[in-house]
Amino acid sequence: MKLFSTLRLTAFSAVSAALLMLGTAALPACTKDVVLKTIDVQIKTNLEVDVKGGDLLAGTWTQELDPNSNADVRDNRSKIKKVVVEKLAYRVVESNNTPGTTGSGTWKFYLADAPADVFTLGTVTALDFEALDAADTVQDLPLSEAAKAKLVEAINSGKKVVFGFEGSVTERPSYTRFELRISTKIDVGV
Numbered sequence: 260m261k262l263f264s265t266l267r268l269t270a271f272s273a274v275s276a277a278l279l280m281l282g283t284a285a286l287p288a289c290t291k292d293v294v295l296k297t298i299d300v301q302i303k304t305n306l307e308v309d310v311k312g313g314d315l316l317a318g319t320w321t322q323e324l325d326p327n328s329n330a331d332v333r334d335n336r337s338k339i340k341k342v343v344v345e346k347l348a349y350r351v352v353e354s355n356n357t358p359g360t361t362g363s364g365t366w367k368f369y370l371a372d373a374p375a376d377v378f379t380l381g382t383v384t385a386l387d388f389e390a391l392d393a394a395d396t397v398q399d400l401p402l403s404e405a406a407k408a409k410l411v412e413a414i415n416s417g418k419k420v421v422f423g424f425e426g427s428v429t430e431r432p433s434y435t436r437f438e439l440r441i442s443t444k445i446d447v448g449v
Contacts, residue, residue, distance in 0.1 A: 294340055294448045302329045302414070302441045305352070306422055308362060310433040317427035323371060324422060324439065326414045331445065341446040342414045344407045347380065347400045353436040354392035360433050361385045364426015366400055370409065371419035378406040383426075388435045397440075410441060 306322035327333045349366070366380040380400040391398075402410075413420045422439050 294446045295338075297444055297446050298331055298335075300329055300331045300443045300445050302326055302332065302443065304328075304422065304439050306349075306424060306437045306439055308424060308428065308433065308435045308437070310428050310431045312432045314431060316429070316431060319423055319425040321421050321423040322439070324420045324441075325417075326420070327417050332414060335445070335447045336417065338447045338449065339415060339445055340448040342411045343444045344402065344410045344414075345442045345444060347402050347406075347410070347439070347441050348397045349400065349437045349439050350395065350397045351388055351391040351435055352438045353434075354388040355434040356388050356428075357430050358389055359387070360389065360428060360430040361387050362424075362426055362428045362433075362435065364424050367423045367425060368406075368410075369421055370413055371421050374421070376409075378403070378409060380406065388433070392435075414441075414443065414445075 302324065304322050304324040306320060308320045310316065310318070327336070332339075363382075363384045363386065365382045367377050368380065369375075369377045380402065410420065412418065424437070428435075
């Protein structure tokens with residue numbers, strides 16, 4: 260009888276060990292971060308092209324954008340798993356110009372801590388500021404993969420981005436305020 264109990268105990272132990280090994284192999288490892296939600300985030304700043312009566316018609320106007328100015332980015336900073344930049348766009352939100360005043364130039368950006376690494380976004384010609392303000396339309400700026408990667412780097416690390424418009428206007432005084440917006444999808448996890 261003692262032999263039978265020992266055999267039964269040995270068989271139970273072997274079956275238990277085999278089941279434990281099978282169960283462990285079938286369970287996925289929990290080493291990946293879990294994405295809880297994907298949020299649509301627009302990070303915005305305003306850039307003013309302000310030409311006074313005695314100013315030159317040509318110039319460079321810049322504005323710094325801090326990704327942490329957006330509450331979704333700031334509040335989820337430590338939980339951001341992935342950032343996808345979908346587009347960069349601008350619209351005229353205020354224009355105080357004589358009718359027919361236009362602007363031409365090049366949109367650019369760089370990270371505040373690396374001003375020599377400039378990304379050119381696109382060139383515009385004969386932008387009618389008053390018409391764009393009245394139409395309230397959003398204009399997309401072209402983004403290369405390298406430019407998208409640089410914006411993702413800025414958002415992930417909380418680095419400031421400097422946007423610039425280098426160009427000219429046809430009349431002075433001239434005042435136009437652009438809203439720049441980076442549209443992103445951000446995966447937030449634990």
